[in-house]
Amino acid sequence: MLNPSSKKRLLAVLVLCFLVQSIFVYRDDVDLELSMEAIEGRQIYHESACQVCHQLWGQGGFLGPDLTNAASRVDETRLVSLLTVGSGQMPAFNFNSRQIDQMKAFLNEIDRPDIGRGELRMGDPSTGTSLQEAFESAIIDLVLPTNAAAGFETFRTGLCKACHFPFQTSIVGAPDLSTTVERLSEPELVEVLTSGKPDTGMPQPVPELLPSQVDDLIAYFFWLNGHRGALEDDTRARQVDRNVNWRLLPWWEYR
């Protein structure tokens, strides 16, 4: 059996793997650029109301199969047959060879593994009432000294906030950083921010933090400590709906 601290460590490693993977996989937005031929195919797709029976990326009717990856499944002969004489409940469209080529181009070009994938999103999509979002919006409304503001930015845009939650110890055991300056001396903070504490679940920051970023983070922690009470009240007030509800649960979304 795993003891509680190894469990925490394992959980922290898993969270980190997920985040690092997410950053690499989802870094760039992929725009779907279609060729002219495929655009004509898409027009036929909509004019013929294929979407009434078929889905693309999960959207559409459910009488026929999802066509997002149909190009990989359906060979040329079958496609021609489907688009002319139909099959079962798939009606006969009697497309000519040009229309078939256009439809084929459309189906080929949307059949890409790097688009239409699920992406994990968390929090309320419209108002942002998760604890982290409420905390960040409370800070953004305040005027921070320049170096503390830079530290907050480093914290917010790095992986830090995936493990460190505001005003509480997170499930992976990452402490509340608004009180860290009460526990650790500045040299100890520099040490943690430079080398991490891999044995207890705090990874060495990747990419390595520059000395100026370390200083800014420490300035931010001091600032945070000084404004702790007011910020916590403001953060709670911004969480308009703190009951667990479906909007606060992670969901999968296609893009």
Ligand code: HEC
């Ligand atoms: C009335 C509902 C309906 C409409 C409208 C429709 N289909 Fe279908 N389609 C189906 C059904 C049902 C099947 C499964 C047929 C079978 O397997 O015999 C199918 C199968 C297919 C397949 C094969 C998918 C696979 O994975 O085997 C393709 C490709 C396809 N349709 C394309 C189209 C296109 C393009 C249009 C629009 C021009 C269209 N369909 C319009 C019902 C429809």
Ligand code: HEC
């Ligand atoms: C994978 C989860 C994880 C990530 C990502 C992470 N931390 Fe940590 N952090 C921890 C854990 C767990 C501890 C507690 C380690 C201990 O005290 O032994 C910790 C401890 C700390 C401490 C010492 C806090 C104290 O009071 O003892 C600081 C400061 C800190 N982290 C800052 C950061 C910063 C800044 C980042 C982003 C660059 C970051 N952490 C990213 C998990 C994480």
